[in-house]
Amino acid sequence: MLDIKKAQTEGPRIKVRQQKKSFPLLMMAPFFLLTTLFVIIPVILTIVMSFTNMSLTLEWNFIGSGNYLRIFGHPDIMRIIMRTLIFVAVNTILSVFGSIFVVIITTYYLDVVYHMERLGLFFRIVWLLPNLTPSVVYAFIWRFVFGPEQYGMLNKLFQVLGIPTISWFSNYAMGIIMFVCCLTSASGSIILFSSAVHQIPDSIFQAAKVDGAANMYICRRIVLPYLKWPIMQKTIWSVLGFFSTFEIIRLLTDGGPMGATTTYSYYIYQNAYAYRTFGLGAALSVFMVSMAIIFGLVILRVFRIDKQIREPRMDL
Numbered sequence: 001m002l003d004i005k006k007a008q009t010e011g012p013r014i015k016v017r018q019q020k021k022s023f024p025l026l027m028m029a030p031f032f033l034l035t036t037l038f039v040i041i042p043v044i045l046t047i048v049m050s051f052t053n054m055s056l057t058l059e060w061n062f063i064g065s066g067n068y069l070r071i072f073g074h075p076d077i078m079r080i081i082m083r084t085l086i087f088v089a090v091n092t093i094l095s096v097f098g099s100i101f102v103v104i105i106t107t108y109y110l111d112v113v114y115h116m117e118r119l120g121l122f123f124r125i126v127w128l129l130p131n132l133t134p135s136v137v138y139a140f141i142w143r144f145v146f147g148p149e150q151y152g153m154l155n156k157l158f159q160v161l162g163i164p165t166i167s168w169f170s171n172y173a174m175g176i177i178m179f180v181c182c183l184t185s186a187s188g189s190i191i192l193f194s195s196a197v198h199q200i201p202d203s204i205f206q207a208a209k210v211d212g213a214a215n216m217y218i219c220r221r222i223v224l225p226y227l228k229w230p231i232m233q234k235t236i237w238s239v240l241g242f243f244s245t246f247e248i249i250r251l252l253t254d255g256g257p258m259g260a261t262t263t264y265s266y267y268i269y270q271n272a273y274a275y276r277t278f279g280l281g282a283a284l285s286v287f288m289v290s291m292a293i294i295f296g297l298v299i300l301r302v303f304r305i306d307k308q309i310r311e312p313r314m315d316l
Contacts, residue, residue, distance in 0.1 A: 046282045047286055049279055049282035050282040050286050051063065051065070051067070051283075052067075052279045052282075054278040054279040055278060063279070067280045067282070068287070070283075071283060071284060076259070081264060083262070087263055088242040088243055094186070095182045096231060096235055098182065098183075099193050099234060100193065100227065100231070102124075102190060103193035103227075104219055105123075106120045107197045108215075108219060110123070127186075128188075128191075130187040131184055135247050135251065138184070142176065148167065149165050152165075154166075154168070169253060173253050173256065173261050176253075177248065177249060177253065177261050180248055185238055189230075192230050192234065193230055196227050196230045200222065232299070232303040235299055235303070240292050243264070243295075244265045245263060246263075249262075249263065255270065264284070268281050268288065271284060272285075
């Protein structure tokens with residue numbers, strides 16, 4: 001009799017425990033499904049495609065490592081890779097330091113030091129405009145600014161001042177691309193950095209001022225250490241983003257003049273879509289992702305991500 005009652009009570013308990021274990025998996029099922037369909041399967045297909053000579057006919061003829069040998073056999077590939085590495089390094093450094101500078105001015109000095117929150121908010125909104133502007137409109141604006149004598153704003157100004165005009169896109173195409181990309185990237189991180197500064201308790205600033213600390217010292221010893229995590233996130237995001245920069249190059253220079261602004265990602269576009277060599281484009285993509293992963297791991301190592309991560313706790 002006791003065994004029957006025990007079985008009757010244990011049965012529902014086991015069922016409840018099983019439901020508790022299966023419920024998280026059920027809730028995560030849509031995520032796993034979407035990740036499998038739109039991330040894992042495309043990655044696998046790209047890797048497999050990189051070992052084929054797939055072209056406009058869409059035939060999958062396996063050629064082994066032929067595409068990878070073809071990559072390093074191209075006479076301009078090392079020049080393209082070096083140009084891309086310089087492009088990524090310079091833009092990442094300028095965008096990160098530019099973001100820090102803007103946040104220090106608009107958030108720390110205007111909001112915290114001088115209590116001019118509305119003015120700081122106004123400048124942050126203005127600084128966000130490059131990131132909020134559609135890419136086609138944004139590229140059109142810069143083509144108008146650096147355009148030739150007929151409609152270029154700078155060249156028209158030079159004509160009024162009696163200064164010789166300059167063929168900007170013929171002589172300084174890469175510089176223009178880097179300036180435009182850096183401005184957009186620095187603009188996109190203003191919310192992240194400003195939020196981090198606003199998370200610093202006012203008591204810390206007050207204690208530092210009581211001790212006689214100057215504003216520059218507070219920036220160096222208090223604000224920047226609090227920004228370490230956002231700086232790391234911004235650095236990784238910038239490296240990955242600049243490796244795959246394509247749209248603004250396509251709109252402004254189309255990789256020219258004479259390939260001067262052809263970065264690695266744009267080279268992938270040319271092979272995969274302009275020349276319809278999809279297999280080679282897939283191999284180039286796999287190599288680019290590998291480079292980006294290596295650089296991302298190096299950045300995590302430099303910022304000592306293992307030292308920044310701590311176990312969550314609740315202070316009573």
